[in-house]
Amino acid sequence: MEKIKIxxxxxNSFIREGMKIxxxxxNEFEVVMTVNDGKEALDYCLSHDVDIALLDVRMPNMNGVEATKYISEQSKTRPLILTTFDDDEYILDAIKNGAKGYLLKNTDPERIRDAIKGVHNGHTVMQDVVLDKLKSNLKTKEEEDPxxxxxLFxxxxxxxxxxxxxxxxxxxISKQLYISEGTTANYITSILGKTGLEHRTQIAIYYIKGTVGETE
Structure with missing residues (x-):
């Protein structure tokens, strides 16, 4: 089995090397490089074969949210945020920039392992505590007009x-609207096609904030 290149x-060199160990x-992973900031991460992903980029948020030269955007746009590498920060702003911006997952560093190693494998297989992985924060952030604004x-819709x-x-x-959603799950999935596919978004979490942000990517 070909290893997932990370x-x-x-x-923080202590955290970086500890995570590498x-x-x-x-056996399914190969840590091909460790770097100090987002710019180094981007440069490496542009010139090497990397499957998953595990990115901290706060880093010098280029932070993880910015690096996520460029890595998503310019390489085949899938960015996955792994950080101590669960601020709403970071979560929203990272997802808008193309992050395929958002995990906290105090997550159990087995959970991180599963997340990396999930992202590698094309899924978007959000830790429960992060997803709950995101939902809470959206619910506080749900009374606002979209x-x-x-x-367009x-x-x-x-x-x-x-x-x-x-x-x-x-x-x-299917039960509430009295339609089949297949029909709901078809509508979501249509919405993604019209907006150019990639997954349902981005749809939620788009609906609330009316933005795609950098557009305000």
Whole structure:
């Protein structure tokens, strides 16, 4: 089995090397490089074959959120945030910039292992505590009128976007709207196609903030 190639970016050498030791104990991983900041991470991903970039948020020269954006846009590497910071602003910006996951450093190593494998397989992984913060952030704003161009979407698509923004699952949305899960999935696919977004968490942010990427 070909190993998953991982880059570690953290300006704390103790944490960086410690994480390298932990990940290296798993046979399916190969830590190909450790770097001190986001700029070094980006440069390496542009010139080498890297599957997953584990990025801290606060780093010199280029932080993890900025690095996520450029790595997502300019390479095939999938960025995964691993940090001590669970500030709403970091979470939202990292996801908008293309992060495939957001985990805290105090996460159990097995959970980090599963997250890396999940992201490598094309999934988006959000730790429960991070997802709860994100949902809470969105719920505080759910009474606001959406800022999006509603003319782009059908009434049913807007209904589904509103429910996604409230943190509801496809199954719950389907029951609430009396449609099948397959139909709900088809609507979400249509929404993603119209917005150029990649997953449902980005739909929630887009619905609340009316933004895609850097657009305000």
């Amino acid at each position: 880059l570690l970016a953290d300006d 932990i990940l290296s104990t798993y 800022k999006i161009d509603t003319s 059908t009434a049913r698509e807007l209904d589904i976007m509103a429910l996604i923004a409230k943190g509801l699952s496809n199954k719950t």
